[in-house]
Every structure is written in C-alpha cells, then in structure tokens.
Amino acid sequence: MKEMQLKYGCNPNQKPSRVFVENGELPFTVLCGKPGYINLLDAFNGWQLVRELKRATGLPAATSFKHVSPAGAAVGLPLSDTLKKIYFIDDEVQLTPLANAYARARGADRMSSFGDFISLSDVCDKATAQLIAKEVSDGIIAPGYTDEALEKKKKKKKGNYNIIQIDENYVPEPIERKQVFGITFEQGRNELKIDDELLSNVVTENKTMTKEEKRDLIISLITLKYTQSNSVCYVKDGQAIGIGAGQQSRIHCTRLAGNKADIWWLRQAPKVLGLQFVDGIKRADRDNAIDVYISDEYMDVLADGVWEKTFKVKPEVFTKEEKNEWLKKNTDVALGSDAFFPFGDNIERAHKSGVKVIAQPGGSIRDDNVIETCNKYGIAMAFTGIRLFHH
Numbered sequence: 534m535k536e537m538q539l540k541y542g543c544n545p546n547q548k549p550s551r552v553f554v555e556n557g558e559l560p561f562t563v564l565c566g567k568p569g570y571i572n573l574l575d576a577f578n579g580w581q582l583v584r585e586l587k588r589a590t591g592l593p594a595a596t597s598f599k600h601v602s603p604a605g606a607a608v609g610l611p612l613s614d615t616l617k618k619i620y621f622i623d624d625e626v627q628l629t630p631l632a633n634a635y636a637r638a639r640g641a642d643r644m645s646s647f648g649d650f651i652s653l654s655d656v657c658d659k660a661t662a663q664l665i666a667k668e669v670s671d672g673i674i675a676p677g678y679t680d681e682a683l684e685k686k687k688k689k690k691k692g693n694y695n696i697i698q699i700d701e702n703y704v705p706e707p708i709e710r711k712q713v714f715g716i717t718f719e720q721g722r723n724e725l726k727i728d729d730e731l732l733s734n735v736v737t738e739n740k741t742m743t744k745e746e747k748r749d750l751i752i753s754l755i756t757l758k759y760t761q762s763n764s765v766c767y768v769k770d771g772q773a774i775g776i777g778a779g780q781q782s783r784i785h786c787t788r789l790a791g792n793k794a795d796i797w798w799l800r801q802a803p804k805v806l807g808l809q810f811v812d813g814i815k816r817a818d819r820d821n822a823i824d825v826y827i828s829d830e831y832m833d834v835l836a837d838g839v840w841e842k843t844f845k846v847k848p849e850v851f852t853k854e855e856k857n858e859w860l861k862k863n864t865d866v867a868l869g870s871d872a873f874f875p876f877g878d879n880i881e882r883a884h885k886s887g888v889k890v891i892a893q894p895g896g897s898i899r900d901d902n903v904i905e906t907c908n909k910y911g912i913a914m915a916f917t918g919i920r921l922f923h924h
Contacts, residue, residue, distance in 0.1 A: 534559050542570045560703035561674070565687050566695035568672055572650055574601050576674040579652030580699050582606060582759040587654035589728060589751050592771070594654040595634040595661075596756075597646040602764075602779060604645035606756045607637030607772030616640070619800045621816070622664070632660035637772035639668060642793050643820045650674070650695075657682045665689075669817065676701040723923075727754045731917040732892060736904055739913040742890050745770075746867055746913075750892040753869030754921065760871070762922040765879075767794040767886060768867045774798070775886070783872070787879045791886040798863040798887075799827045799856060809845040818843070826851060863887035871921040873897040877906030884910045894920050 536553030550570055552559070561576075568576065575598035582603060586594035592608035609630030612622065620640035626632065631653060639646050651665060653675040662682035665673065672695025673686065686696050710719045729747055731754065742750070749768040756766045760778045765786040767775035775794030777786035799805060800823060808826070810819055822843045825834045831850060834840060840847050868883050870893040880903060883891065895916030897903065907914045 537563070539570050539573075540567065560700040562698045564678070564683065564696040564698055566672060566690075566693050568695040568697060571600065572672055572695055575599070575650035576652065576672065576697055576699075578759045579603065579650060580674050582755060583652045583654040584701070585727065585755045585758070586752060589755060590748060590771075593631040593634050595631065595638040596652045597638045597641075597649040598652065599645055599649050602761045603638075603756055603759065603773065603776060604649060605638040605641035605773055605776070606752065607634050607641070608752065609634035610637075610771040612636060615801050615806070618806060621667075623667075626660055626663050629658050629660045631655050631658055632664055635661050635664055639664070641772055641774050641797055642776070644824055645793075647817060647820070657686075659685070662686055667816065671695060672697065674699050723758065723921075725758070725919060725921075727751055727758065731919060732915040734895075734916045734918070735913055736895065736900075736916050737907045737912060737914045739908070739911050742913050742915070746865070746890045749867035750869055750890060750915070753867055754892055754917070757869050757871040757921045757923075759923055762871050762924060764871045764921075764923075765790045766869045767791065767883075767888065768869070769794075769863075769865065769887075774866070783870070783875055784878055784882065786870075787874075787882045791882050794863075794866065794886045795860055796824065796827055798860060799851075802851070802856075802859045804849065804851050804855070808848055811841075811843060811845055814843065827856070829853075860885070860887075865889050867891075869893065871923070873900070873920075874903045875899055877902045879903070880906035880910070880912065884912065888912060891915070892917055894918055 536551050539550040541548050542550040578601060579596045579598040582596050583594040586608055590608050594608050596606040597604045612633055620636045622636055648669050648671055650671050651673040656677035657675045658679050659681040662685040666685055674697040676699055686694055707722055709722050710717055732747055732750055753766040753768040756773050757764050763780050763783055763786045765777045766773050767790050774797040775790040777790030780786040822834050834843055864887045866887040868888045868891045873894045873896045875897045876899055891914040
C-alpha cells in the first residue's frame with residue numbers, strides 16, 4: 534500500500550487528508566481501527582523514541598504520547614512494590630520487562646497520559662496487553678503482537694482500538710520534507726546517536742557519574758529528541774518522571790517538568806498511598822482526585838459534601854510542610870535539556886526536585902553562572918555540545 538486516506542487532518546475541517554510514500558510501500562499495517570492524522574504523528578514519533586531507547590540501553594522500552602510529545606518514557610526495569618501500587622498494577626498480571634516499561638511510561642504522568650498513543654520497542658506480550666486494557670488510550674504501535682495480546686486489544690473500544698504494526702527494519706530516506714503555508718521545508722533527518730560519549734565533557738567540580746546516572750541521562754536526551762521544544766526532562770531509575778514540553782521559556786520548561794516530577798514523588802507519600810477510595814470509582818476520577826489532593830486546591834476534594842463522593846474515609850490534609858519534607862527525600866534524579874540553560878535559576882529549580890546529574894548542550898554566555906550554581910549543590914553537569922530541538 535502506497536497511501537492511506539484519513540478521516541481528516543489535525544481538525545475536522547482539514548480535508549482531504551492522507552499519508553503516503555513516493556517510493557515503495559508504507560512501512561506499517563493497521564491491524565484494527567482507523568487511526569487519524571494526529572494518531573499517526575504520535576505513533577511514528579513514539580516508535581522512533583522507543584527504538585532508540587532499546588538500542589541505547591539494551592532494554593525493552595515504551596512511551597506514552599499525547600499531541601506529538603511524550604507524557605512518559607521508560608525502559609523495562611523491575612517495579613518496586615510502591616511503584617506497583619501508584620501505577621495500580623493488579624496482582625494477577627505477571628509482569629514482563631516490556632510490561633514494566635509500559636507501566637512506568639504510562640504511570641509517570643497519569644493525567645497527561647489519559648487518551649494516549651502507546652509505542653513499544655518489542656513485540657507486545659500478554660502482560661503488557663493486560664495493563665493497556667485497563668487504560669483509556671487511542672492506540673498502539675509495535676513491531677508485532679502475540680496472538681493473546683492482539684486478541685485482547687481488538688476487544689478494546691468495542692473493536693475500534695487503533696492497532697498498528699510497524700516494519701522494524703524500515704529505514705527512511707536521509708532527507709525529510711514538510712510543507713508550511715504552501716512552502717516546502719527540507720532538512721537532513723536527525724540521526725544523531727546518543728550514547729555515553731556525549732557525557733564525556735563534565736564541566737563541574739563534581740565529575741562523578743555512575744553507570745545508572747549515565748543511563749538515565751541518555752534516557753532523558755533521547756526523550757527530548759522527540760519532544761516538542763523547548764523541552765526539559767527529569768529521569769529517575771530508568772523512567773521519565775517529569776517532561777516539560779513546548780514552552781517558550783527555558784525556566785518554564787524546568788518548572789513544569791519539575792512540578793510533574795514532584796507530583797510523581799508525592800504520590801508515593803504514605804498519606805497518598807493510604808487514601809481509601811469508594812468502591813467502583815473510575816480510574817480517571819481516582820487519578821484526578823489524587824492530583825487535586827496533592828495540590829494547593831485540595832479542598833476541592835476534601836470539602837464536606839464533596840469528599841464522600843470519592844473517599845470512604847475523609848483524608849487528612851496533606852500540609853505544605855509535610856509535602857516539603859517528603860520532597861526532600863527524592864534524590865538521585867537526572868535532568869536533560871534540549872538546549873543550553875541561560876541562567877542558574879534553572880539549576881536552583883532542578884535542585885529542589887532532587888537533581889544530581891545534568892546533561893545540556895552548553896554555550897550560553899552565562900555558562901559560568903550555571904556551572905557555579907551546580908557546584909553550589911555538588912551537581913555533576915556534562916556539556917554535550919549538541920542541541921536537540923524538535924518541531
């Protein structure tokens with residue numbers, strides 16, 4: 534098949550719409566559903582991300598995409614009991630490395646991942662399909678599916694769930710093009726290989742980076758390569774825990790991503806883990822209640838006459854002081870940035886979310902200030918010399 538007609542483009546008024554190749558065949562097959570324009574943008578960007586994560590780490594990888602940026606990305610490291618609980622993993626699921634990767638990618642920012650498009654680096658197995666079946670999602674792309682996984686997915690959304698199989702051996706042309714306002718843009722594809730070599734120029738007093746920290750920095754940089762710029766990514770233990778995408782200001786990226794990382798960590802606090810929800814509550818309502826409970830708007834779910842709709846027992850307020858004390862326990866976080874940090878305020882904000890190692894291009898006229906701020910907190914920072922803008 535050389536082309537596929539789509540229902541419409543980014544919006545219903547944008548017709549006609551199609552995807553096509555000028556030479557050869559389309560490198561994917563739709564096994565179920567009718568993916569749209571934005572679905573395919575998410576699918577192909579997500580596939581590139583997980584393919585690179587797998588090549589860089591040797592581990593199965595997954596990502597959860599929304600509006601052409603990842604809400605989460607991760608590799609298949611085992612889950613702790615606490616992570617299983619905050620990701621709502623049922624005991625009957627026999628987790629595999631790929632399922633672990635998906636659980637981490639989906640669970641990092643559950644609010645943003647609602648209605649996502651999933652990308653998997655490996656053949657989708659039964660365990661991963663079991664996790665996906667419980668979530669609100671638009672579709673999935675993977676290099677293949679086991680019979681059990683495919684059967685389970687075809688039942689999702691009353692048989693309309695988008696299931697795409699990608700040819701994992703497909704290699705695109707080295708030149709890519711797109712049109713804006715009737716004008717064609719052309720550039721070489723970003724085939725930059727991201728590996729430990731990019732982390733060799735450590736410019737801070739602390740020059741120590743463990744193998745695990747380097748792995749997390751590599752994950753952050755590969756994630757940023759497919760995130761709408763400006764972008765910043767916090768990573769811990771093999772998964773993105775906060776992604777700030779598409780901001781005009783670098784500090785706003787750092788704050789946005791840092792706030793998401795903080796929410797991820799706060800969800801692991803005993804008060805949050807101990808929340809008792811009413812029977813039959815929908816997953817989205819539960820996730821939203823947790824998000825509000827953690828925030829400064831907690832009375833929106835704790836007010837009399839309101840809390841009873843969500844909780845069996847009225848929760849105690851999670852005070853600002855308690856939250857700050859819990860946040861101090863989050864350490865060993867890695868941070869990547871797709872372009873240089875212009876001021877030390879980004880480092881100050883990163884430090885508040887437990888950042889210990891940083892990778893960024895360098896090249897600001899205020900590099901000295903940024904390095905000085907890192908030295909203040911004992912943070913190790915590498916200048917990669919490579920910008921990772923994506924538009």
